[in-house]
Amino acid sequence: MASSHALRWRWRTPRWLAESIRNKLLAMALLPLLVVFPLLVLALAVWGNAAYDRLLITKVRSDLAVAHGYFDQVLIEVGSGTQGVASSRALFAALQRLRASARNPTSQAALQAQLAQARARLGLDFLVLYDPQGQALGRAESTTSQTPAALAPMPAELAASLQAGSARATASLMRLEPDTLQALAPHLLPRVQIPVIATRNAAPSERTTESRAMVVLTTLPVRDDQGRTMALLSGGLLLNQNLDFIDHINRIVYPDGSLPFDSQGTATLFLDDVRITTNVRLFQDQRAIGTRVSQTVRDAVLGRGQTWLDRAFVVNDWYVSAYEPLLDAREERIGMLYVGYLERPFRLVRYGMLGLIGLIFLVVMALAAWFSLRWARSIFQPVEQMNRTMQRIEEGQPQARVGALAARDELGALATHLDQLLDLIAEKTQALQRWGDELDHKVAERTRELEMSNTSLQLAQQQLVKSEKLAAIGQLTASIAHEINNPIAVMQGNLDLIRETLGTHSQPVLAELRLVDEQIERMRLIVTQLLQYARPTEYAGYVESLNLNRAVEDCLVLVGHLLSQTQIEVQRDFQAQQPVGMNRQELQQVIINLMINAIQAMPTGGVLRLTSRDWPADQGTTTGAAQGAVLCVQDSGNGLSAQVLERLFRPFFTTKNDGNGLGLWISQGLVERYGGQITAENRADGRGARFCVALLTEPRAPDAVSTHNGRPGSL
Known part of the structure; x- marks a missing residue:
């Protein structure tokens, strides 16, 4: 049952293909063009698309590395600058005078002026000095300075970080609640209040305002000559709506002319999933501050701590994007750093390249199909003409011939030799018929003569006639065999040359070529048998x-x-x-x-x-x-x-x-x-x-x- 089932489902050559060399050659010529070429174009398109995407991702990965390096440099500069102020002799002397004068207004004002000068030199948003117990001694800020009496003590959140030992020369990121920022730098509160804008593809949320702050902050001790802590100095930089900071990152990562095809590079800082500073545009002149990142990116970066390197929908368009999480001093994810560039120009270029490749392949395929059809026609037309000639001869038309062919290759030579062979066979057939008639006439004459002789003479005459007939047939067959052997050899040689020239392309017509081989071998065997009959001593044994x-x-x-x-x-x-x-x-x-x-x-x-x-x-x-x-x-x-x-x-x-x-x-x-x-x-x-x-x-x-x-x- 299993063998019969397999036989029933075995693929069979269609009748229209098995019975026509024309259809076989056309299928052999067109199948690679209609199947292989489209598959090759598809494979090239898929591979090119993937390779193009990898190039874009590699580009944005390097952009993120540049932005991350600059961000780390800012943390180092804030920390080292604050460290320089904390260890300066001028601050130590001002603290000494403040202690000696019991914090009189003059000493307080001198300390305040010195802090303001250091803040301006370092480019910080605030610089606050506390005593070891956390009471404010002075503050330098970007607005009109306040008197020491109006200064708030050290915020509890900052004191907790000091107790945890997080104070270090390198600044760290911190996410501050509004009351903490109020105590630390109240003049920065207006920059913190950011309305949250509903954004496409963002995670569902009921928040309407982002009032928290993301700051680069470091708190360092001020020590005396004996290494005792005289005060605590906190310096920091607010990142909310810090447009100079984000524009500087964008200029470093994407300088003018660095992106081809008129693409635009962007950079953004996120507090949680809200853009607190960015150069991405919501409208033509309005930055997209307050918009939110898509939920897919939020889950990957803030949820799982992964770096996102892929295309992403940013506000109102698709960008080739890179996101990485931002960690505070406790290694908690509090926001994200983003860089990316518009995908649309690269996508249009990609589609244009694929279209050009497809057009080139179509032109090549059309030209190849045209040439293949012409070459296939030059093969099957002579074969069909020779086949029709043989059919006409079988139908009783001995004068049928292939005639002159336009082909000058092996097929043309084979057709010429076939005509020559047919002419030779017709000539020898006529000669054989003529000799047979003459022989019959002679036999009839000899028979009439022998009839008048006695029985012994009749027997001798019959033996003589038989010998002469055998000699005549032997001479005739030897002559025919000699004349036919030459065109047979030429046909066999041309057939072998056709098979060698076609190579693997001869597979569809192997059956027809094998049939011609068999017929030529049959003719050679007939000739051999004729020669054995004519010269028995030379062919004594069966070869x-x-x-x-x-x-x-x-x-x-x-x-x-x-x-x-x-x-x-x-x-x-x-x-x-x-x-x-x-x-x-x-x-x-x-x-x-x-x-x-x-x-x-x-x-x-x-x-x-x-x-x-x-x-x-x-x-x-x-x-x-x-x-x-x-x-x-x-x-x-x-x-x-x-x-x-x-x-x-x-x-x-x-x-x-x-x-x-x-x-x-x-x-x-x-x-x-x-x-x-x-x-x-x-x-x-x-x-x-x-x-x-x-x-x-x-x-x-x-x-x-x-x-x-x-x-x-x-x-």
Whole structure:
């Protein structure tokens, strides 16, 4: 059941394809164009799109690294600047005077002025000095300074960070509640109040105002000469609506002319998911401060702490974006740093490139299809014309011919040879009919004469007529076979050239080519049979394609009884790959004769060495294409003298008392009948003789066989 089910579902060649070489060639020419080319374009588009995306992501990753480096530099500068003020001699002296004067207004004003000067020099938003107990001693800010009495004590949140040991020379990010900022720098409260704007794709939220602050803050001790803490100095920078800060980042990351195709680069700082400072535009002149990030980005960056490197919807357009979380001193995620650039210009360029590639492929495919159809037509039209000619001849139109073809290739030559062959067959057919009529006329005349003779004369006359008829038919068939062999060889050669020229493209027409091969072989067999009939002595045996190595093994079995009676060791070295063309019984007769001679040359034992090699077509080389195979039979006897070598292949010459001297002579005749060679020589080391038989894969007349350095044994 399983085998029948598999057979039923096996794919079969459609009838329209199996019965027409035209359809096969058209399918072979158009299938790669209609299937392979589109798949190649699709693969190129997919690969190019992915590679283009990787380039964009790589670009925005490097942009984020630049922005992150500048952000870290700001933290370092705020920390080091505050550290420089805390360790300055001027601040120490001002604190000393403030203590000595019991905080009189003059000393208080001097301290306030010194803090204001340091704040302006460092570019900070605030600089506040506290005593070790957290009471404010002075504050420098960007507005009119206040008196010490109006200063608030150190905020609890700042005091908690000091107790946790977070005070360090490098500033850190902090997220401050409004009351904390009120106590630390009340003049900054207007910049903190940011209305939250409903944003597309953002997470649902009921917040309407963002009143928290993101500050770069450091708090450092002011020590005396003995290392005791005299005061605490807090310096910081507010990032909410700090447009100079974010514009500077944008100029560093995306200087003028750094982005091609008129793309625009942007940078943003987020407090939680709200833009607190940005150069992304909500409208033409209004920055998108107060808008929120999309929920997808928020979940990835703030929720899972990942760095986002992908396209993202920013306010009202798609950007190639990079987001990374911002951490406070306690390693908590309090916001995000963003850089990115408009995707639209790059997307348009990408689509344009893909369209151009697709157009180029369409043009190439159209041109290739046109040329393929023309070349396919140049192949199937001559074949169809030859097929129609053969059909007309089968239908009884012997004068049908292919005629002149425009093709000048192998198909054109094949059509010409086919016409020549048809002309030759028609001519020989007419001659055969004419000779047959003449022969019938002569036979009739002789018959009338013999009827008047006695019975013995009638029998003699009949025998004579038969002999003459056989002689006439033999002469006629020999002439026809000789004339037909030449065009058959030309047709076979052109057919082989067609197969070699087409290469792998001949797969769809292998069945038709194989059919032509079979018909040519059938014609060659008919010619051979005619020649055997005409010259029976030259084709005494039926020619077979034989494996020389297997034939030697079979002969060893036949002489096994002789080997068992001796101390002879048999060595085999069979490397012949080419078959040989010869009658099987005659080949065995030659091999057995050589083996028996070698065995008789070693009456006390020795080594019988049998080797086979391919017979190269090129003289004197072993690298040419093989034309047959060579068998060498070597013994370890006494060898052959010069007199014996001279007369070895003559009839009735023998060195044995019980021999008739015909074995080697008959063997030589059998081998040469098939165009082969047989040679004898002494081994190079002087230990025995060697007989070599060279046989062709395709037998031919002995005079047509070129010698191989004079001796096939040289192989």
